[in-house]
Amino acid sequence: MSRYDWLDPEFAAIEQVGLRRRLRTVMSAPTGTIHLDGHDVVLLGSNNYLGLSTHPEVITAAVEATQTFGTGASGSRLISGNSELYTTLESNLAKTKGTEAALVFSSGYAANTSVIPVLAGEGDLILSDALNHASLIDGCRLSRASKKIYQHCDTGHLRTLLSESTAFRRRLIVTDGVFSMDGDIAPLPDICDLAAQYDAMLLVDDAHGFGVLGKDGRGTVSHFGLEGKEIIQMGTLSKAVGALGGYIAGNRTLIELLINRARGFIFTTGLPPATLAAANAALDVIRSSPELRQNLRSHAKRLKTALIDLGYTLLPSETQILPLVLGNPKRATSLAEALLTEGVFAPAIRPPAVPTGTSRLRLTVMATHTGTEIQQAIEAFATLSEV
Ligand SMILES: Cc1ncc(COP(=O)(O)O)c(C=O)c1O
Numbered sequence: 001m002s003r004y005d006w007l008d009p010e011f012a013a014i015e016q017v018g019l020r021r022r023l024r025t026v027m028s029a030p031t032g033t034i035h036l037d038g039h040d041v042v043l044l045g046s047n048n049y050l051g052l053s054t055h056p057e058v059i060t061a062a063v064e065a066t067q068t069f070g071t072g073a074s075g076s077r078l079i080s081g082n083s084e085l086y087t088t089l090e091s092n093l094a095k096t097k098g099t100e101a102a103l104v105f106s107s108g109y110a111a112n113t114s115v116i117p118v119l120a121g122e123g124d125l126i127l128s129d130a131l132n133h134a135s136l137i138d139g140c141r142l143s144r145a146s147k148k149i150y151q152h153c154d155t156g157h158l159r160t161l162l163s164e165s166t167a168f169r170r171r172l173i174v175t176d177g178v179f180s181m182d183g184d185i186a187p188l189p190d191i192c193d194l195a196a197q198y199d200a201m202l203l204v205d206d207a208h209g210f211g212v213l214g215k216d217g218r219g220t221v222s223h224f225g226l227e228g229k230e231i232i233q234m235g236t237l238s239k240a241v242g243a244l245g246g247y248i249a250g251n252r253t254l255i256e257l258l259i260n261r262a263r264g265f266i267f268t269t270g271l272p273p274a275t276l277a278a279a280n281a282a283l284d285v286i287r288s289s290p291e292l293r294q295n296l297r298s299h300a301k302r303l304k305t306a307l308i309d310l311g312y313t314l315l316p317s318e319t320q321i322l323p324l325v326l327g328n329p330k331r332a333t334s335l336a337e338a339l340l341t342e343g344v345f346a347p348a349i350r351p352p353a354v355p356t357g358t359s360r361l362r363l364t365v366m367a368t369h370t371g372t373e374i375q376q377a378i379e380a381f382a383t384l385s386e387v
Contacts, residue, residue: 032368033373041340041343041345045345046364048366049367050212050217050292052240058242058278062275065273065276069085073272073273078259086276089280093247096283097218097235099233099249100250101249102249102255103259103262103265104245104276105264106246106270107245108205108238112133112139112246113139114265116172116174116203120143122144122145123145125145125148125171125172127147127150127161128173129186130149131152132176148165155187159194162194162198171199173200174205175188176205177206177221178220178321180207181353183208185209186220195231202232207235208240212320216286217286232249232250234248237279241279242282243276243278244271300320302374303363303377303378304317307324312324320365322362322363323360323362326359326361327358332348336348336361339381347362
């Protein structure tokens with residue numbers, strides 16, 4: 001008997017319902033084709049949407065920053081870990097987002113779990129989309145505010161909940177801009193109008209829209225022309241930007257308040273110089289490379305059209321995220337394994353990342369996929385649709 005005997009049945013229960021997760025080992029950079037567990041496979045499961053993590057200018061910036069500043073920040077930002085690389089990156093982000101200021105966190109997860117408890121607490125209400133990312137959900141939990149979940153992208157339901165909840169001190173609406181597992185875009189113009197009408201704050205998580213949507217890749221708020229509408233914009237540097245980190249862009253007082261209150265900002269070490277310099281260089285590439293966004297859109301369209309022609313059912317995504325819903329987690333993992341034997345890596349996404357009964361393959365394309373790689377992927381799906 002051991003105090004840890006409970007671990008075995010706990011783990012067995014996960015395995016039994018097809019929800020066991022395993023780490024795979026990638027032995028190459030995240031380009032269109034990767035070396036995975038000993039095989040070369042086309043990668044349809046990366047958030048490196050624009051291929052910037054291997055862009056030569058981004059790599060050079062990271063190497064030079066390491067040579068100048070070393071490998072680690074060596075302190076939290078409020079002590080000794082705040083270099084000029086942060087200052088440059090944050091003013092670059094604020095300019096890109098059209099806000100007064102921006103603040104970088106060590107991850108998108110840290111940004112969300114830090115900002116929400118600063119914006120809302122006991123006596124406040126958070127209204128959250130049913131399909132929001134786990135980091136937003138965890139931020140809501142940490143805040144100790146009351147929560148109401150509105151049906152996915154349902155602004156009628158959001159309006160009802162807002163109209164029924166006037167007794168709270170403050171209200172905060174939180175939504176993904178581009179939903180991470182469904183690839184659809186939140187109806188931000190309507191949400192923004194409701195926020196103004198009901199005097200609620202609005203936080204948009206643009207992890208998957210930044211770099212991809214809007215003028216010069218500025219994101220979902222720009223996509224809808226909503227700059228200047230007092231939206232607090234969160235984003236990551238880990239997806240289209242190809243580095244690591246998260247940020248909040250908003251007005252200067254909010255940023256100052258976060259510097260003083262956000263626990264995930266205060267109680268952690270700053271990001272490595274290489275990461276900050278890479279993100280900064282990537283922002284320049286994003287701004288000046290519309291052809292990357294064009295490639296991304298055209299690869300997504302080509303793959304989507306081909307899969308639909310082959311008889312696969314995809315959710316109606318408008319972005320580079322193409323969800324092929326299979327329902328049962330075991331069906332999703334079997335198809336993922338079969339695809340792997342055909343030379344394509346398309347990860348199965350299962351609860352709790354998605355609601356029960358909606359396990360899926362989350363296919364994502366990259367701007368830097370070649371036409372041949374997209375064709376290889378289509379042929380693999382074609383082979384499997386015949387069996
Ligand atoms: C919508 C959304 N928000 C936040 C995050 C967290 O970002 P990061 O990976 O930078 O911690 C993710 C990434 O998984 C995401 O998909």
